[in-house]
Amino acid sequence: MIKSELIDKLAKRLRIVSDTDVENCINGIIEQMSQALGSGHRIEVRGFGSFNLHYRPPRNAHNPKTGQKVFTEPKYIPHFKPGKDFRERVNNVFLGRKNPPLNSDNSGNN
Amino acid sequence: MKKMAAGIALGRAGLIKNVSRNSGLTRQEIAEILEKTLEEIGKALESGEDVKITSFGTFSIHHKKERMGRNPRTGKAATVSSRKVISFKASNAFKRSVLLELKGSSD
Structure with a gap:
């Protein structure tokens, strides 16, 4: 499923x-x-x-095509x-087990 | 850029509130869209279909083979059964916008 398909489905469900x-x-x-993630929050x-951020330390890498050495910056990547x-x-x-139905009408919790 | 602390959690309500600030939709409408989005993502993954959201990332299912593990508390060896796990890979655009926010807020 891609974004446009998702949007189609939602628009149909929410007239x-x-x-x-x-x-x-x-x-x-x-x-x-x-x-939110960029200002240090976690999303729950x-x-x-x-969603959280994971730290990636700087490392010495190289461009696989040219073999040239590159130094990567330390960074954070979103993690789910x-x-x-x-x-x-x-x-x-x-596992072939059945799932309980979703209770989609209470749109708040759970 | 400093190392992240655990951070304050933003939940459904907070997220909806933030979205409603620059949106013509009511909180209720946003809540409904959010809820149905999560539902559709869930349904697609349950049926084994990947979900690719442009400028956000891809949710996919990975298969894990059975392996030998250890109970971390007792140290006893145990088999971890084969299973399906959900994985999310953030898109480059999403990673970039998070990093831009980070740089903007830490200086």
Whole structure:
């Protein structure tokens, strides 16, 4: 599934908002997420997982094409840790177990 | 750039509030879009389909083979069963915008 397919599905499910609204909203969410992570916050979405930054120390690397040595900057990369429910749901399918239905009408918690 | 502390957690409510500041949508609408997005991502992954969100990243399922592990508390050897795990790879655009934010906020 790619972004445009996701937007299509959401616009169909949520008749009141247009697909442009959905698209802007998703982009807004992504933007807010990078701002939150960039200002040192962790993002925790219950039932889904959390986003955090992982530190990558500087290292000596080289360009594989030219063999030239390059020095990489220390950096942080976004990391996602799936929540227990989500992790189990995906693995249950693999194990052939049934998942309980999602309670999508209570849009707040869980 | 300094090393990250654990950081304050931003939850659903905080995220929705932040998005609503520069959006014409109500918090309720944003909440609904967020919720359905998570649901659709979940559904796709459960059916074994990868989810690729441009300018954000890719969620995919990795297969893990059975392996020998150890109970960290008791030190006893145990087999870890074969399983499917969710992995997320942030896109270059997302990584870049996070780093830009970091540089902007630490100077």
